[in-house]
Amino acid sequence: MIEIQDIYKKFGDNEVLKGISSIFKPGVNNLIIGGSGSGKTTLLKCIVGLHEPTSGDVLFNGENFTDMGFEQRVPIRTHIGMLFQNSALFDSMTVEQNIMFPLNLFTNQSKAEKRDRANFCLERVNLAGKNKLFPSELSGGMKKRVGIARAISMQPKYLFVDEPNSGLDPVTSILIDDLISELTVEYNMTTVVVTHDMNSVMGIGDHIVFLHQGKKWWEGSNKEIAHTDNKELNEFVFASRFMRAAKAKL
Numbered sequence: 001m002i003e004i005q006d007i008y009k010k011f012g013d014n015e016v017l018k019g020i021s022s023i024f025k026p027g028v029n030n031l032i033i034g035g036s037g038s039g040k041t042t043l044l045k046c047i048v049g050l051h052e053p054t055s056g057d058v059l060f061n062g063e064n065f066t067d068m069g070f071e072q073r074v075p076i077r078t079h080i081g082m083l084f085q086n087s088a089l090f091d092s093m094t095v096e097q098n099i100m101f102p103l104n105l106f107t108n109q110s111k112a113e114k115r116d117r118a119n120f121c122l123e124r125v126n127l128a129g130k131n132k133l134f135p136s137e138l139s140g141g142m143k144k145r146v147g148i149a150r151a152i153s154m155q156p157k158y159l160f161v162d163e164p165n166s167g168l169d170p171v172t173s174i175l176i177d178d179l180i181s182e183l184t185v186e187y188n189m190t191t192v193v194v195t196h197d198m199n200s201v202m203g204i205g206d207h208i209v210f211l212h213q214g215k216k217w218w219e220g221s222n223k224e225i226a227h228t229d230n231k232e233l234n235e236f237v238f239a240s241r242f243m244r245a246a247k248a249k250l
């Protein structure tokens with residue numbers, strides 16, 4: 001479980017996050033949504049420690065991550081899997097080498113153990129046998145799946161994903177959402193996903209935090225979203241004619 005308490009983040013005079021609190025539970029899909037520039041990625045980076053919040057606390061299973069120094073954070077970091085935009089694969093490494101990268105860095109496993117784990121993760125994302133390919137030989141959806149395989153290679157307790165559907169067709173997007181959702185349940189991970197994708201919101205949004213002007217404007221589930229009278233949330237989620245028509249039928 002991750003608890004964020006009253007997170008503020010300023011860049012110079014620009015106060016991007018203005019007192020955000022929430023609880024992200026394990027085994028469910030936690031989504032952060034909001035318009036462009038509302039602070040979603042900044043919040044995700046504050047949670048994982050890529051940005052330091054100006055004030056406020058982030059607790060990983062009750063441990064105050066924000067108060068910790070670099071060394072103290074290492075044990076928690078080894079339980080974090082991340083999939084950021086563009087999959088961030090190393091172009092000069094094969095698929096297998098990419099997946100083994102965190103294992104080389106953080107474990108003392110033998111080469112055979114690491115290869116077994118890479119094979120297991122590749123099978124889990126339906127890419128068995130693609131070990132020797134390079135990222136340049138993969139489609140966008142395959143790169144995301146390799147990114148997910150790498151993110152789960154260390155059996156993380158926490159998974160952070162920024163825009164998993166960017167650049168993907170609608171069918172592949174749903175496959176990626178389903179994969180994230182299945183793995184979240186299977187490993188009982190605390191998963192936090194930043195997304196603009198309304199299919200994801202409606203499809204897997206067990207717990208949704210909607211940011212607006214740097215504040216938590218609304219929080220609830222995909223079932224509740226259809227019936228909310230929150231004006232800004234409605235304008236955001238039901239911006240398209242298709243989504244408005246779909247809502248009318250609910």
Ligand SMILES: Nc1ncnc2c1ncn2[C@@H]1O[C@H](COP(=O)(O)OP(=O)(O)OP(=O)(O)O)[C@@H](O)[C@H]1O
Nearest residue numbers: 011014016034035036037038039040041042043196
């Ligand atoms: N490293 C940084 N230095 C200065 N300003 C930043 C930095 N990172 C983000 N910002 C500012 O913070 C604000 C929120 O950016 P952020 O990327 O968190 O928004 P977002 O909701 O993820 O947007 P998008 O949906 O477009 O990706 C923007 O005004 C941005 O310019």
